[in-house]
Amino acid sequence: MSEPVVRRADGAPVEAMLCPGGPMIVRGAVVVQGADGTDHASHRGVSAVCRCGKSALAPWCDGTHKLLPGGR
Numbered sequence: 001m002s003e004p005v006v007r008r009a010d011g012a013p014v015e016a017m018l019c020p021g022g023p024m025i026v027r028g029a030v031v032v033q034g035a036d037g038t039d040h041a042s043h044r045g046v047s048a049v050c051r052c053g054k055s056a057l058a059p060w061c062d063g064t065h066k067l068l069p070g071g072r
């Protein structure tokens with residue numbers, strides 16, 4: 001799994017938790033850089049960022065990782 005590039009919208013340090021075989025869970029308003037370099041913003045309190053590269057909602061996790069070998 002590749003690690004997504006995530007930064008907080010307010011410049012504060014990113015609070016993140018890596019789910020084994022799954023997404024990166026981040027707190028607060030964040031900006032995630034997509035695979036094509038495009039920035040994607042989330043203003044949710046908690047966001048799940050795809051780390052498997054298979055989400056149809058990239059860069060956000062859509063649960064597809066659960067169908068992959070090693071996914072949980």
Ligand code: FES
Binds near residue numbers: 022063
């Ligand atoms: S981590 Fe990729 S779909 Fe969940």
